[in-house]
Amino acid sequence: MSSWFDYTVNGLIIGNIYALLAVGLALIFGVSRLINFAHGSVYVVGAYAGFLAVTQFGTPLPLTIVIVVAVGALLGLAIERFGLRPLQGYAHIAPLLATIGISFVLDQLVQLTFSPDPRALPSELLQKRFQIGSGTIGALDILIAAIGIGSAGLLYYFLRFTRLGWAVRATAQDRDAAQQMGVDVDAVNRTVFAIASALGAVSGLLVGMYYNYIDPSMSFQATLKGVVAQVVGGVGNVPGAIAGSMLLGLVESYGIALFGTSYRNLFAFILLIVVLVLRPNGLFASRRQTPPEPMTGTFIAPSKPVQISPRTLLAIALAAALLPLVLPNPYVLQTLTNAWLYGLLGLSLTLIAGTVGLISLGHAALLAIGGYASALLSLDLGMPVGLSILLAGVIAAALGTLLVFPSFRLRGHYLSIATLAIGEIVSLVILNWDSLTRGPIGVSGIPPLSLFGFELDTDRSVYWFALGVLVVLAALQFRLLRSHLGRTLRAMRDDDIAARSYGIGLDRYKALAFAVGSFAAGVSGGITAHLYSYINHETFNSQLSILALTIVILGGMGNVTGAILGSVLLVGLPEVFRVAAEYRVLIYGIVLLLLVRFRPQGLLGTV
């Protein structure tokens, strides 16, 4: 029995920490209808600020907390001022993408400053424990609970009884009306970001103290957990966020008790998917409402795509094919081969996110499915490599479509969250399904690329193979976009309600597009697996999903040529300038931010 008491206490403490994150996310969503993907980065910055204060200056705990609150609040102000305020009046997707960019920049900065290695965050409270009945409770547990309950109380007082708190609530209910009544909406936004970020930073500090462990990669998990807790409680609903956090903490804690630690996140994400699909408004809300009628499609920045004649494209493709004969430099060829493979990923995402408007944040999962499928088919079943890659595409298409299908009814940001979670689920299943995937050891000795019995063992032949696959799939995608399917898919993206009115079954066409797109991603993953000869559950990580998104936005949403151009630029240019690997993700983040701000339609324009 005592262990169940401990698990419950543990669940509630973790829930308290999630609540500090989720409440901030809920406040931000309330006033700006935005899911802040940079929230986890604020949490990490908070943890490291506390670490710095304690280890360098030996600050006592109360002072550390004050410092962390101040750092978090200032960071929140900066994110609001420089990252989001300039995007007012942009397409709905712009601020979301900006927060993703900000989070990459912040995480990388932390990582470059403090190194990716984990650090210990010492706390004198950790050792103290009190006996309660048959269980025990730590001094730190009490502190976390006190901070959680204390901040909730302060927040309640602020929202309920102060002038600015009224303004926040008014803005959350109707931003335009509040503004017309003289509420300074910018000030409200600033305040909310400062409060939310201060809470998030404190949460990071507390987690660091609780586990006596911090590292920069906590950011992504923190964002996810905060988002899960918030969605479970109902997006934008502050009491709901607290309840959702407690529920999530308990589910995780009991889950660990029953199945073990490596399943922890699996429960969180499955809970998320179940809630999203069954009660997308959260467990504590029950409003069914039709979305407002937009004047025009506001989802994607309207633009005139750059027209490139088929003849020019053919000439470029020919030049690319002749390149190995003119310039047989293995380094250039390997880099470009990489670019072609990312180009395939770009084709996939530009169809799904650009043409259909399903902004997938878990696209790397399709690479992983394709990579594992082709590797295991050729290794375990002895299938010829060409065939296994083709089948990898088919399996990625089937499995990918099946996994997202329940989420198709979600719109906008919700769908993005669902794909993010599905991506994580795939990676966790790969990690835990030892008998099929060899678990954490990964798959090694994957046979090299070959076609019809001929081994592709030179840089040149691999280059041609990747280029050939890319050209064929790009040509097919062009043809698809110019058929009735092209306009049907784009119509759904621009206005799904009007599209339904004209007989377009959304699920059917979303699934169809997702399957076609996933095929290209699966093939790309398959080829990659044979090139690397070793893959594990981290080969296709979530950073690749964001790279794919950056490629697609750089080229122009839905733009086939743009996806390939974006991939050549983002994969090729860092190689040309010999940028060290640890700076690349930073560059992707900065590129994403600059694009969203200054050229949201991408280089070649939205199609």
Add this chain to the structure above:
Amino acid sequence: MSAAPSLLEVRSLTRRFGGLTAVNSVDLDLAEGEFLSVIGPNGAGKTTLFNLITGHDDPDGGTVKFSGRDITRLPPEWLATLGIARTFQHGRVFANLSVMDNVLVGAHVRFKAVRPAWPSPLSLLGPFAEVALALIRPSSVVTEEKRMREEALRILARFGDRLLPRLDHPTYSLSYANRRRVEIGRALALGPKLLLLDEPTAGMNQTETAEMQTLIGDLKKSGLTILLIEHKLDMVMQLSDRVIVMDNGSVIANGKPAEVRNNPAVIEAYLGHRRSDKSEASVPEAAE
């Protein structure tokens, strides 16, 4: 009750939003070829009624029948295949699609060659066949596309030279009035048996309104069954065979335009209680 058999038959349709009953037990009959207008003050429940009929919202009670078939709670994409087309109050064009593509999407359900309708077990393969046909494009698909494009041109020609010179323009670049025209063109491309127009002239100036009225008049003459929501009463009175007046979710009057116009309940709904006692005025020309 009209003598002709009803194309659309609505019985005690009700929709509540929390404490507010937006549509309260509404009955409505529309004979084939008839032109029926729904008028009423803002917030009377007209658009909600449209949303219930076209499957965009589910009623809390009541039934909707179309050609004798119960269509209550059917999703909009099914209703489109039955021949029900609608426009939207605030306009919903596909902003990044060209004028031509917008109209062609309207004809989506009529593309048969590229979307083969196979019997049940095979129908699961439908999406695969559709992708394959879109990529391979046998001659049947090509001719169908060509035929639809020609028809789209004929529909767009109804709007004179408003849209024809802008076939390839994305609709976000069009004027407000032109976007409304594209919406009507798109609805016509469906080849509708029943057309529902939700304030087709909202935000249009007098010339544009007159043009639109002529166009809708032509559609009526061609025998199309039309259900119209409109605030410009001049137009309603001239076009309608019958008028239904809604207020606070309920039908308060139903009859020929002239009868409805002088109905005291209608005047009260529009002008308020006290004034209608004193003044003999009929319903104002425009209630905006």
